[in-house]
Structure formats: structure tokens, C-alpha cells
Amino acid sequence: xxPSRRTVLLGCAVGLAGAGxxxxxxxxxxxxxxxxxxxxxxLDTEPPAVDPxxxxxLEHLEARFARVEDAVDEAEAVRGxxxxxxxxxxxELPPSALENVTHAERRSALETYRYMLxxxxxxxxSERYERESGGDPGALEDRLEDERERLASLEYEYRxxxxxxxxxGTAAIDERHADAxxxxxxPEPPFYGRTAYPRAWRFVGYAEASRVDAERFLANRxxxxxxxxxxxxxHERLREATDExxxxxxxxxxxxxxxxxxxxxxxxxxxSTTRTLEDGYPALAVRRASRRHTHxxxxxxxxxxxxxxxxxxxxxxxxAGAVVDRKEAAIDAISRVLEEHGDDSLGVRxxxxxxxxxxxxDDELETLRADVHELSDDEWNAAVEPAWLYYREAAVFxxxxxxxxxxxxx
Numbered sequence: 001x002x003p004s005r006r007t008v009l010l011g012c013a014v015g016l017a018g019a020g021x022x023x024x025x026x027x028x029x030x031x032x033x034x035x036x037x038x039x040x041x042x043l044d045t046e047p048p049a050v051d052p053x054x055x056x057x058l059e060h061l062e063a064r065f066a067r068v069e070d071a072v073d074e075a076e077a078v079r080g081x082x083x084x085x086x087x088x089x090x091x092e093l094p095p096s097a098l099e100n101v102t103h104a105e106r107r108s109a110l111e112t113y114r115y116m117l118x119x120x121x122x123x124x125x126s127e128r129y130e131r132e133s134g135g136d137p138g139a140l141e142d143r144l145e146d147e148r149e150r151l152a153s154l155e156y157e158y159r160x161x162x163x164x165x166x167x168x169g170t171a172a173i174d175e176r177h178a179d180a181x182x183x184x185x186x187p188e189p190p191f192y193g194r195t196a197y198p199r200a201w202r203f204v205g206y207a208e209a210s211r212v213d214a215e216r217f218l219a220n221r222x223x224x225x226x227x228x229x230x231x232x233x234x235h236e237r238l239r240e241a242t243d244e245x246x247x248x249x250x251x252x253x254x255x256x257x258x259x260x261x262x263x264x265x266x267x268x269x270x271x272s273t274t275r276t277l278e279d280g281y282p283a284l285a286v287r288r289a290s291r292r293h294t295h296x297x298x299x300x301x302x303x304x305x306x307x308x309x310x311x312x313x314x315x316x317x318x319x320a321g322a323v324v325d326r327k328e329a330a331i332d333a334i335s336r337v338l339e340e341h342g343d344d345s346l347g348v349r350x351x352x353x354x355x356x357x358x359x360x361x362d363d364e365l366e367t368l369r370a371d372v373h374e375l376s377d378d379e380w381n382a383a384v385e386p387a388w389l390y391y392r393e394a395a396v397f398x399x400x401x402x403x404x405x406x407x408x409x410x
């Protein structure tokens with residue numbers, strides 16, 4: 001590894017470039033090891049397992065996997081060559097390896113399969129476009145229309161064991177239906193060119209996968225109480241309360257943007273959920289509005305922290321030891337809310353968001369650990385701060401969940 005410019009200059013200053021360089025790097029490595037201890041302690045702690053629904057059956061995974069295999073077989077036949085690199089992407093997650101994993105891990109595998117189905121469609125269409133002087137736009141239009149008709153015929157009611165169970169269970173159907181609809185209704189130019197033609201077929205693959213997911217999720221639903229009217233009023237209540245909270249947030253302090261301003265941008269707080277409701281997806285609208293409201297409730301606890309762009313100017317900093325305490329506080333908050341609301345489907349779904357924010361902090365520390373011997377003191381401090389902030393955000397988000405659930409149930 002080549003010495004840093006600072007190392008070389010230090011060595012030159014004492015007239016012993018080699019010895020100066022070694023001595024300087026040795027001192028940095030000792031500093032890194034000392035500061036690395038709290039980082040390791042933080043990474044050794046994990047929040048409790050949170051596994052929100054809906055469940056994904058093994059049969060669902062097996063059917064999707066087989067569909068992808070068939071699509072890749074067709075792509076290979078059209079291209080006349082192996083697509084083994086494509087197969088590797090999804091064969092690393094065979095259904096046989098997903099028997100004893102979480103719902104979230106199964107849904108993640110579904111996403112991988114969905115992506116690969118689109119890739120296979122794209123590959124086949126691209127090859128046919130070149131071989132057939134423009135492919136077959138008529139066949140593409142027929143396939144798009146077929147998906148539109150299938151989506152139009154997929155009707156369902158918003159029923160469940162409780163309001164929040166209905167939100168989580170039917171929002172998954174809403175989400176897949178909305179994705180499939182967007183894919184097949186994406187405007188394309190009348191003339192399908194070299195880029196647009198295979199891209200449209202890729203969208204067909206995505207739409208097919210999302211539509212089948214929606215059908216599968218619907219088939220797994222049991223009858224229950226009808227909640228559609230309550231979904232619309234609940235969304236309106238969440239929207240109004242969230243707008244009031246956001247109007248009261250101090251986005252700046254003494255002219256300096258706060259961390260609340262960062263979170264507002266990162267979590268897309270300004271993104272309205274009303275359009276989702278207007279598009280005919282009330283459960284998805286409530287699920288998204290619940291997350292948005294919980295973020296809004298947590299912002300006042302972040303008003304004292306300077307924003308990302310201004311922390312250096314204000315001299316705000318944290319040390320590595322504080323990161324351990326902050327992560328433990330986040331885990332305690334998640335654990336406490338899980339114990340109190342672990343039987344609430346929406347509560348668990350929101351807790352999964354808090355856990356993902358903790359993972360964002362962990363990612364920062366993993367990067368920091370990998371670069372520990374390469375960072376100057378200033379760089380080290382700047383790298384510690386994001387993890388602390390994510391853990392702080394996770395804790396206040398988790399703490400806000402009970403109030404969100406109370407508002408939903410009001």
C-alpha cells in the first residue's frame with residue numbers, strides 16, 4: 001500500500017523518509033486498534049428479530065423459481081449461448097434453501113426472482129429485435145394488453161382480523177398490483193426502438209411477477225371484517241396529524257439546518273401518500289402514511305443535532321464510545337415496543353423500519369472498521385458520526401410507534 005502524502009511529508013521533514021513513514025503508520029495503527037474496540041462492541045449487539053408479514057409460501061417461491069428457469073432457457077435458445085452468469089444470480093437462492101428463513105428473507109428472494117424474470121425477457125427481446133429487424137411490436141402489444149386485462153380482473157376486498165392486520169396484509173396486494181399496473185401502463189413511443197422494445201418486455205416480466213405475487217397473497221388471505229371505509233378515514237387522520245407535526249418542526253437552529261432536515265430529505269417526508277389513495281390502494285396508503293407519521297413524530301428529537309453539511313462548521317462531534325451507548329438505546333427502544341406491541345401487525349411492520357435504520361448505522365461502522373488504519377483523526381470522527389445519528393434516529397422512531405398505533409386505532 002502506498003504511503004499517504006502526509007506520511008511522506010513527515011518522513012521528509014525529519015530526513016528519514018522510510019523510518020518516519022513506518023513510525024507514523026505504526027502510531028496510526030495503534031490509535032485505530034484502540035478506537036476500534038467500541039466499534040466492535042457496537043457491531044456485536046443486535047436488535048431483536050422482527051419479521052413482519054405477509055408470509056410467502058414455499059410453493060410460491062418454487063413456482064416463481066421454475067418460471068425464471070423457463071424464461072432463461074428461452075433466452076439461451078434465442079441467443080444460442082449459455083447465460084450461466086444470469087442463472088448464478090438467482091440459483092444462489094433456491095427454494096430448497098429458504099424453508100427455514102424469515103418472511104422478509106422469502107420476500108427478498110421473490111424480488112430477486114422478479115428481477116431475473118425481467119432480465120430474461122429483456123435478453124430475449126433484445127436478441128429478437130436484432131434478428132427480426134425490429135422484433136414483433138404486435139406480440140408485445142398483445143402481451144401488454146393481456147397483463148392489463150388480468151390486472152383488471154383481480155378484484156379483492158379489504159378484510160381482515162383487525163384494522164392493522166388488514167393494512168399490512170392487503171397493502172402487500174395493493175403494492176404488487178400498483179407495481180404491475182405501472183409497468184404495463186408506462187408510456188412508450190409508438191415506434192419501439194432498439195432500447196424501448198426490450199425495455200418494454202422487461203416491464204412485462206416485472207408486471208407478470210408482481211401480478212402473480214398479488215394473486216398469491218390474495219389466495220392466502222382469510223375472510224374477516226370489511227375495513228375499506230376505515231382505511232380512508234384513517235389515512236386522512238394520519239395525513240392531517242403528520243402535516244401538523246411537520247409544520248411545527250424546527251428545520252434550522254441559529255440559521256443552521258438540523259438533522260431533522262436531513263431525515264426529511266432521506267425519508268422522503270414531503271412525498272404525499274394521497275396519490276396512492278386516489279389510485280385506489282387504500283391499505284398501501286395507510287401503511288405508507290403510518291411510516292411517514294412515525295418519522296414526523298421523531299423529528300423533534302433531532303432538532304438539536306446539526307445537519308450533515310454543517311456539523312464541521314459547528315464543531316459538533318461524537319466519540320466512538322458514545323456510539324455503543326446510542327446503539328444500545330436503539331435496541332432497548334425496539335425491544336420495549338416489540339414487547340408491548342409485538343402482536344400488532346402494523347407495529348411489527350414499523351419496528352422493521354427501525355431495525356433497518358439500525359442496519360444503516362451498522363453499515364457505516366463496517367465501512368469504518370475496514371478503513372480504520374487509513375483515516376486521519378478528522379476523517380475518523382466524521383465517519384463515526386453517521387452511525388451515531390442512525391442509531392439515534394432508530395431509537396426515536398421506535399419510541400414514536402405506540403403513538404402512531406394509537407392514532408390509527410382512534
